[in-house]
Amino acid sequence: AQSVSQHNHHVILSEAASLELGCNYSYGGTVNLFWYVQYPGQHLQLLLKYFSGDPLVKGIKGFEAEFIKSKFSFNLRKPSVQWSDTAEYFCAVNPDGNNRLAFGKGNQVVVIP
Amino acid sequence: NAGVMQNPRHLVRRRGQEARLRCSPMKGHSHVYWYRQLPEEGLKFMVYLQKENIIDESGMPKERFSAEFPKEGPSILRIQQVVRGDSAAYFCASSLKGGANTDTQYFGPGTRLTVL
Numbered sequence: 601a602q603s604v605s606q607h608n609h610h611v612i613l614s615e616a617a618s619l620e621l622g623c624n625y626s627y628g629g630t631v632n633l634f635w636y637v638q639y640p641g642q643h644l645q646l647l648l649k650y651f652s653g654d655p656l657v658k659g660i661k662g663f664e665a666e667f668i669k670s671k672f673s674f675n676l677r678k679p680s681v682q683w684s685d686t687a688e689y690f691c692a693v694n695p696d697g698n699n700r701l702a703f704g705k706g707n708q709v710v711v712i713p
Numbered sequence: 714n715a716g717v718m719q720n721p722r723h724l725v726r727r728r729g730q731e732a733r734l735r736c737s738p739m740k741g742h743s744h745v746y747w748y749r750q751l752p753e754e755g756l757k758f759m760v761y762l763q764k765e766n767i768i769d770e771s772g773m774p775k776e777r778f779s780a781e782f783p784k785e786g787p788s789i790l791r792i793q794q795v796v797r798g799d800s801a802a803y804f805c806a807s808s809l810k811g812g813a814n815t816d817t818q819y820f821g822p823g824t825r826l827t828v829l
Contacts, residue, residue, distance in 0.1 A: 604755070636820070643716075644804065644820035690755060699746070699769055701806075701818060703755035 602626050604693050606704035614712050615683055621676040621707045623665075623691030632694040633674040634701065635665055639687045647689070650674065661685070683713045715740065717807050717821035718787075725827045732792040732799070734824045738807030745788045746818055747780060750802040762788060795828045802826075 605624045613619065625631065635647040648659025655667040665676045674691060691704040718737040726732050738745050743764050748756040761769040762782035773780070777795075782788040792799055802825050806818035 606755075634817075643822040644806075646817055646819070649817060692756075699744075699761045700758035700772065701746075701748075701756070702758070703748075705753070705755040 602695065602702070604691055604702050604704040606689075606691050606707050609705060609707060611707055611709045612712065613681060613709075616680050617711075619676075619678045619681045619685070619709065621689055621691075621709070623674045623676065623704060625672050625674070625691075625693045625695075625702075627672075627693060627695035627702070629695070633665075633667060634692040634694070635659065635663070635674075635676050636690045636692060637687045638690070638706075644690065647676070681709075681711050683711050685709065686711045717805055717819055719803075719805050719821035719824050721824060722822060723825050723827070725829065726795050727829050728796055729794050732795050732826055732828075734790040734792075734803050734805075734826070736788040736790070736805030736807075736821060738788070738805075739809075739819055742807035742809050742819075744808045744810070744816075745782050746806040746808070747788075747790050748804045748806065750804065750823075752801070756804060759790075792826075795826075797828045800826055800828045 607622050633650040636644045637647045638644050647663050648657045650657045650667045657665050663678050667674050689707045692701040720735050745762045747759040750756045758772040760773050760780045777793045779791045802823045804823045805821045808816040808818045810816040
């Protein structure tokens with residue numbers, strides 16, 4: 601079945617550590633890719649998105665993601681996390697150019713001060 | 714500059730009752746999407762609506778669930794005769810242009826439905 605996979609559902613790290621969250625998808629053809637973040641008690645917010653062009657995408661709050669078409673991946677990175685980055689992170693794929701988003705199960709990230 | 718609004722934020726229903734979830738899109742947005750998040754799962758697409766039209770309901774359960782987006786007023790997701798398995802967080806999103814292919818979906822805070 602077509603899907604979006606996020607591994608390591610729970611991630612705990614210290615401030616200033618580097619963060620990388622993996623996202624792999626199994627849809628063929630053209631896709632649009634998104635990372636959303638949900639801070640505690642808040643709604644989903646868009647971190648960054650890729651539609652076309654430079655596969656290295658810069659987002660808000662120092663996050664970036666790299667689209668590697670050959671690996672069907674769109675991994676999220678941040679070189680140095682802060683306590684305020686504690687949140688749940690969702691990768692989402694828009695397959696086949698249609699209207700629905702397919703989400704991964706999310707990564708719960710806890711940053712220890 | 715209101716974002717996507719959903720109400721109620723929390724809803725408790727007994728088995729067999731009806732649940733009505735409301736979503737007001739961002740100003741100027743006429744495309745609305747509903748997603749459901751079960752515990753320990755990612756969000757699953759349910760339905761995509763434009764004003765007065767259901768465009769894609771491929772993710773909706775065949776029975777008891779319905780959605781509308783009238784010309785005036787919010788979009789409504791209606792669940793009849795709720796069962797415990799309907800307990801979940803229901804998220805609404807809206808976009809300016811049609812489809813996620815060319816536009817970004819902005820999400821509301823969600824409605825957490827608990828069925829006793």
